[in-house]
Amino acid sequence: MRTFEGRAMGSPLRLSVPATTDAEAGWRAVLDEFELSEEAMSRFRETSELTRLNRLAGKTDSVVVSGRLRMALAAAERARRVTGGRFEPRVLTALDRVGYRGARLPWVAATPPSRWSGAVVRRTGCAGLTIDHPIDLGGIGKGLAVRWATRRLERLGLSDFLLEAGGDLMTRGAAPDAGEWRIGIEDPFGAPDPKAVIAMDPAGAAVATSSIRVHQWRSDGRLVHHLIDPATGEPGGAGLQAVTVAGPDPAWAEVWSKSLFLGGADAIGDEARSRGLAAWWVDDSGTLGMTPAARPMTAWVAGEG
């Protein structure tokens, strides 16, 4: 197996292909796509389009943005509607308040969740945009970058590959040993063995995980994390440590993993089952749960041997 490694969007970036595959051009395409995506959607980069847009939040000045940011904003708006508001890109001020800060923004009062009604973005003229509240495209942005990079790899003729960007992954075709790509679900408590192993569909499958293992810190004497519940403006997901969702698209896998996480341990089973999602979750006691749709994809579970 050949592996190309780098770093983008605050996460490790890795492309794995069978040893016989010439993937130099593919890796360059992946790096290029992630650079363009980060320049469009990163809230950490001072010069990104999103930072420029966020600095004009609440003002009447409109901004003309690239196709990538326009598509990302449309996807975030749709995700907000489909999840009933559980996925909300306007949580940036709440994130900032609990200490997960990105690029410098003008001071804005923390937006009460009740004011997050209505569209995320308003269109002005034929190409301009204005926003009322600063936006975070972190999770869905990385999922979209994986989606777009995957398309470029396919256009270059790569049929068997694994593309990883932090917790978001996309696979196509067969693994180097000619079997399925096998993805481990990290133990959020740091154990070396995975909690379970997913056998990925050769036709193409994506996996995303929302976890509080890395981004967790103390603020005002309490333990907080970066997954903000729009209903309260506070860190959510009571009783859960991590949620993994598999599906055909990395951006939507990311949306659902975050949305299910914010529902908390009491609601995740019913909600994931009712939506037919292939989802795995680990609660505060370390217990692994999964939906009926996830079971056939599960090749191995810790404790079951």
Add this chain to the structure above:
Amino acid sequence: MTDRRGIVRLATLVGGSAGLYSIALATVVSLQSQADAATISGRQPVADAIGAVEASNDRLESLLGGASDSYGHVAADYEAVASAMTSLDDSVNALGAAVEEVSGRAARLPGNIALPRLTRSAPIQVTTRVVVHATTGASG
């Protein structure tokens, strides 16, 4: 001559009397007919009401007949259910007796069974290390 004149007078008198009688009779008949019509007309509402009461009675009788039939069916069904309940009660009693018998035998079973000692002659693989191509987890 006098006799013939008397006969004519007598005939005239009889004819006149008959005419007067017929006129009087016709008048009486007419008056009687009008009185009968008035009586019939006056009694018509009562007759109609009597007819309606008779029709209602017929319907009520029909309903009572239907209710009687239904009661008969329900009574028959109840008899059948009662019979089945009796049979079920017998079955439950038999099951209770069987459970008591099993419980009694279970109570007589030994608390420990001495198993023969086994000797392991081949190594047993306890765990299999899982191989993954990548891991999904917290990003950053």
